[in-house]
Amino acid sequence: MTLVGSILIDGTAYAMILFMITVGLSITLGLMHVVNMAHGAFAMLGGFAAVELMSRLGLRFELALVIAVVATALVSVPIERFVISRVYGRPELDQALLTIGVAFVAIALVNLWLGASFSSIDLPAWLSGPVDLGFRSFPRHRVAVIVLGCLVSAALWLFIGRSRFGVKLRAAVDNPGIAQSVGINTSLLYSLAFAIGAGLAALGGIAGAELLPMEANYPVKYLVLFLAVVAVGGQGTLFGTFLAALLLGLVDTASKYLLPDLASISFYLTMLLVLALRPQGLLGRKDVA
Amino acid sequence: MTTFKRLAALAGALLLGGAVAHAEPVRVGIIAPFSGPFSNFGEGWKAAIEAYQKLHGKTAGGQEIELIFRDLTGPNPSEAKALAQELIIKDRVQYLGGVVFTPNAFAIAPVVEEAKIPTVIFNAATSSVLDKSKYFVRTSYTLPQITVPIARFMLDEGVKSVVTMVSDYAPGADAEASFVKTFEAGGGKVIEKVRVPLKTTDFGPFLQRVKGSAPQALFIFFPGGPPSYGVIKAYKDNDLRSTGIRLFGTSEADEKDLPAIGDAALGLESGMFYAGAHDSAANKAFVAALKDVAPTAVANATALEGFDGMAAIYHMIEATKGQRDPDAAMAAIRGFAWESPRGPVRIDPESRHIVQNVYIRRVEKDADGKLFHQEFKTYEQQPDYGRTDARHDAK
Numbered sequence: 209m210t211l212v213g214s215i216l217i218d219g220t221a222y223a224m225i226l227f228m229i230t231v232g233l234s235i236t237l238g239l240m241h242v243v244n245m246a247h248g249a250f251a252m253l254g255g256f257a258a259v260e261l262m263s264r265l266g267l268r269f270e271l272a273l274v275i276a277v278v279a280t281a282l283v284s285v286p287i288e289r290f291v292i293s294r295v296y297g298r299p300e301l302d303q304a305l306l307t308i309g310v311a312f313v314a315i316a317l318v319n320l321w322l323g324a325s326f327s328s329i330d331l332p333a334w335l336s337g338p339v340d341l342g343f344r345s346f347p348r349h350r351v352a353v354i355v356l357g358c359l360v361s362a363a364l365w366l367f368i369g370r371s372r373f374g375v376k377l378r379a380a381v382d383n384p385g386i387a388q389s390v391g392i393n394t395s396l397l398y399s400l401a402f403a404i405g406a407g408l409a410a411l412g413g414i415a416g417a418e419l420l421p422m423e424a425n426y427p428v429k430y431l432v433l434f435l436a437v438v439a440v441g442g443q444g445t446l447f448g449t450f451l452a453a454l455l456l457g458l459v460d461t462a463s464k465y466l467l468p469d470l471a472s473i474s475f476y477l478t479m480l481l482v483l484a485l486r487p488q489g490l491l492g493r494k495d496v497a
Numbered sequence: 498m499t500t501f502k503r504l505a506a507l508a509g510a511l512l513l514g515g516a517v518a519h520a521e522p523v524r525v526g527i528i529a530p531f532s533g534p535f536s537n538f539g540e541g542w543k544a545a546i547e548a549y550q551k552l553h554g555k556t557a558g559g560q561e562i563e564l565i566f567r568d569l570t571g572p573n574p575s576e577a578k579a580l581a582q583e584l585i586i587k588d589r590v591q592y593l594g595g596v597v598f599t600p601n602a603f604a605i606a607p608v609v610e611e612a613k614i615p616t617v618i619f620n621a622a623t624s625s626v627l628d629k630s631k632y633f634v635r636t637s638y639t640l641p642q643i644t645v646p647i648a649r650f651m652l653d654e655g656v657k658s659v660v661t662m663v664s665d666y667a668p669g670a671d672a673e674a675s676f677v678k679t680f681e682a683g684g685g686k687v688i689e690k691v692r693v694p695l696k697t698t699d700f701g702p703f704l705q706r707v708k709g710s711a712p713q714a715l716f717i718f719f720p721g722g723p724p725s726y727g728v729i730k731a732y733k734d735n736d737l738r739s740t741g742i743r744l745f746g747t748s749e750a751d752e753k754d755l756p757a758i759g760d761a762a763l764g765l766e767s768g769m770f771y772a773g774a775h776d777s778a779a780n781k782a783f784v785a786a787l788k789d790v791a792p793t794a795v796a797n798a799t800a801l802e803g804f805d806g807m808a809a810i811y812h813m814i815e816a817t818k819g820q821r822d823p824d825a826a827m828a829a830i831r832g833f834a835w836e837s838p839r840g841p842v843r844i845d846p847e848s849r850h851i852v853q854n855v856y857i858r859r860v861e862k863d864a865d866g867k868l869f870h871q872e873f874k875t876y877e878q879q880p881d882y883g884r885t886d887a888r889h890d891a892k
Binding site for chain 1: 532533534535536537540665691692693694695696697698699701702703705706708722723726727730731733734735736753754757758759
C-alpha cells in the first residue's frame, strides 16, 4: 500500500514537472503549429535570468521568478516578429531548421557568458527540504509544483478555451485568411500567443530546475523529453499534454520503483505504444496529425 | 674581395647568432575540449598549465617550451586520431598531453606508439588505457583506485550493509565492481546494486526505494554536473539522513559544482585524490598561482590533473635536455616521484599510472559560508586496483 501510494505521489509530482516544462511548447507547437525547437532556449533563458537576478542583484526568489518570466516573454516578441514569423506557413522542415538554429545561438551565447558549468536555483526555505506526509516524507518543492501545475492548466483552460482571445487565436491558426478578412489582427495574436508560450517556458524552466538544472546545453539536452510529452498528448490540445505528462510520469516512476533496470526504456516504450495506436496522440485531432 | 669577406663574416655571425637565439623550442600538444559541454576540462587544464608555468618558468632542460592547444569537444575517436597525427606530423610536437575520454585515448594509442611520442594522459581514467601504448603515462586516477579505499573506510567505520547506486555506463560499472569486491571481502553485505540510467532526471523514486531497504549507508558514483546534483538533492529531499542512512560518494561534489549543489551537499562523505582545501604548502602555492593567472578558475581535481600532467612533461624534457629521445624520456618518468599539491605522488614504473594518497573528506561550511571538502583521513600511496595484479581484499 505504501508502495502504491509512493508511486502515485512521486509519479504525479514528476508528471507535473513534465507538464510545467512542456506547457509552453504545447502552446507554440500544439496551438500555433510552429515546430518550435527553440522551446528549451526560452526555458533556459528564464532559468538563468532567475539565477542571475538572485545571485547578482540579491532579489528574492518570488520576485526574480516574476521578472524572469515577464522578461522572457518580452524578449520573445522581437524574436517572433523578426525571425520566427518568417516561417509561418512554410514547410515544417524549414521551421525546424530555423528554430533549432535559434536554440544553437542561445547555447553558444550562454557558453560565452557563463561557461559550461551548471547552475541551480536557490529555493527559499518554504519551498525546500522534506515535508512529512504521515506515511513518508516528500519534497516540499514538489508540492508547490503540483499546485502550480493545476493552477496553470486551469488558467489556460479558461484563457484559451473560454475567452475571446482563445477563440480568435484558434480561428487565426485554422484559417488565417478568413480570420484576417473578418477583422482579426492575426500578427498581433501570434506575437501574443508566442510570448505566452515563451513566458510559460520560462516558468516551467524555473519550476523544473530542481530536476533539470540550468546549463548551456539545456535546449538540446532535453529536447526529446519536451517533444515526447507534446507528441504523446497530441497537437492542439493542452489537456492532452496534461494527460500525456501524467501517463509518462506515472509509468516512469512506477518502473523506477518496480523494475529500475528498465527505467529509461519504459518512458520511450510508452511513447512508442501510444503513437503506434494513435499517431495523432492521446487527444489529438486526426486532421492535424 | 674585402666587401665579400665582410659580408660572409656578417652572414656567418647572423647564422650562428640565429642558431643560439632561435633554438627549436620543445613543442607540446594538448588535446582537450575547449568548447562545448565538456569545456570545463580544457579551461581548467589551460589555467592549471599557466599556473604551472608561473611557478616553474617556461623553460625546462635549458629549452623553451611551446604549447599547442587543440580542441576536441567530446568522445570522437576518428577526430582524436586526426588531431594527434596533425600535431605530430605538421606541428612536430615532442610530447602530447590532455585527453579526457577513454575512447579518444584508445584512438591515439597506435599513433603515438608508432611515432614514439611520450603522451601524458591527464584524465581518461579506465585502467586498460595504459596498456594500449608504452608511451602513455597518466596523472589522473582510476575508479578502483578511489573506490577501494572508500570501501575500506566504510568497513573501518563499522558500516556492515550498503546499497550501491551508480550511473549505468562503463565507469559506473567499474566503480560498482571494485567497491563491491572490497566491501564484501571485508565482511560487508551489499543489499542491492542499483544502476540508474544516464538520462535520469528524477532521482526521487530511486532514493525512496533505498530508504525502503534500510541499509546503513548508500554508496554512489555519478558523473559530475546535473546527475550528481540530482542524486545529492534527492537524498536530502527524501530525508534519508534522518533515518540513519549515510551517504558516501567519490567525485560527485566537485569544487566547481559545490556552489550549485548548495547546502544539500553538507555532510556528504567521499573519497578523492584531491580537494581544493588540501592543507599543504605545495597546494597553497598552486591555489595562489591559479588565482593569479585565471581569477575565475577553480582549484579542483580537474585542474590538478593538468598541473601534475605538466610536472610529468617538464620532468621528461629536463631528463632529455629537450632532445628528442622518447625512450630516455619514458625511462625517466617511470618511478619519478614528486611533491604535488595533492600530496606525495609517484609514477608506478610497471603500469605508468600515478600512485597517490586517497583522502576521505566531509563537506563542511567555512567561516564565510562557503562549502568545502574537509579532509580527515588519508589512505596512503594507493595504486590502481583496477589492474588484475592488484589486491582487492581489505587490510
